[in-house]
Amino acid sequence: MAVVVVTDSSASLPADLVADLGIVVVPLHVLVDGRAIREGVDDEPIDYTSSTVTTSAAAPGELGAAYERALARSGGDGVVAVHISRRLSSTWEAARQAVRDVDAADRVRLVDSLSAGLGTGLPVLAAARRARAGADLRAVYDAATSAATRGRAFIVVNRTEQLRRGGRLSSAAAFFGTELVTKPILHIVDGRLELREKARTRSKSYAKLVAAAVDAAGDDGAAVAVQHLGAPEAAATITTQLTDLIPGIDELITAEFGPTLAVHLGPGAVGVLVVPGGCS
Structure with a gap:
C-alpha cells in the first residue's frame, strides 16, 4: 500500500x-x-x-x-x-x-x-x-x-467588492476610494490575501502580475500554474510570457478557478501560482 x-x-x-x-x-x-x-x-x-x-x-x-x-x-x-x-x-x-x-x-x-x-x-x-x-x-x-x-500566489481581480464582502481581503481599507481608477494586484502572504500594488490599466496589472511571478520563480526551475475566471485570452498570453521568462519550468498547469474561489474573485480574475524549485 x-x-x-x-x-x-x-x-x-x-x-x-x-x-x-x-x-x-x-x-x-x-x-x-x-x-x-x-x-x-x-x-x-x-x-x-x-x-x-x-x-x-x-x-x-x-x-x-x-x-x-x-x-x-x-x-x-x-x-x-x-x-x-x-x-x-x-x-x-x-x-x-x-x-x-x-x-x-x-x-x-x-x-x-x-x-x-x-x-x-x-x-x-x-x-x-x-x-x-x-x-x-x-x-x-x-x-x-x-x-x-515555498509557494507564492499573485492575483489580479477586476473589483475587490466580493472579496471585501466575504472578509477575504485583509488590507481592504487601503483600497477604499481608489478602486474605480485602478486595478488591484493581490498576493497571499502567510495564508492571508493582501493588496500588493495597483495599476492604472488592466494591461499594466497583467505586466505587474507577470513580473512578480518571474521574480518569485528565481533561476533554478519552478512549478507554475495560471488560473482565470472567464479570461482565457489573458491567461494564454500570460502563460506564454511566463514560459519565455522563467528558466527551467518543470511543470506548467492552466485551469479555471473553481466555483468556491470564483464566488469571491469575480469574473475576469487571473492568478499565477509559483513554487520555486518545483514539485517533483
Whole structure:
C-alpha cells in the first residue's frame, strides 16, 4: 500500500492528475438560494456576480469520512491532507475536528497550504508524487509542507467588492476610494490575501502580475500554474510570457478557478501560482 493524499476541491487540480495520482478530493460548497452545490460534483449554473451567492466549507463529517476511506485504502500507511489556507476558509478547522473523530488519527497529517486554488494544488501534487514513489508518511508530509512554504500566489481581480464582502481581503481599507481608477494586484502572504500594488490599466496589472511571478520563480526551475475566471485570452498570453521568462519550468498547469474561489474573485480574475524549485 502507500500513503494517500487528500485535498479539498478548491485546489482546482485537473481531473487527469487527480486520477493518475490517486488523490482524494472532498467537495466544498457554493450556497445558492439556500441550496448547497457541491463543487466538482453538482453541475449547476452559478451567478458569480450575485451578492446572495456565498460559500461554505466541507463539514467535519464529510472530511472525516474521506479520511477514513483514504486510511483504509492506504492499508495503514497513512493520510496527508492538504487544505486551503486556514485564514481564507473554515475548512482547516473542520478538518481538525474531523481528525479527532477518526480511528488511527495519529496516521492522518494535516497541512495548511498557506494558499488557495492551485497554490494548494501544487503542494498536493508534491505530496502525491512522493507517496506514489513509496515514501513514508513523514516524507510525504514534508514534501507538502516544503512546497507550501515555498509557494507564492499573485492575483489580479477586476473589483475587490466580493472579496471585501466575504472578509477575504485583509488590507481592504487601503483600497477604499481608489478602486474605480485602478486595478488591484493581490498576493497571499502567510495564508492571508493582501493588496500588493495597483495599476492604472488592466494591461499594466497583467505586466505587474507577470513580473512578480518571474521574480518569485528565481533561476533554478519552478512549478507554475495560471488560473482565470472567464479570461482565457489573458491567461494564454500570460502563460506564454511566463514560459519565455522563467528558466527551467518543470511543470506548467492552466485551469479555471473553481466555483468556491470564483464566488469571491469575480469574473475576469487571473492568478499565477509559483513554487520555486518545483514539485517533483
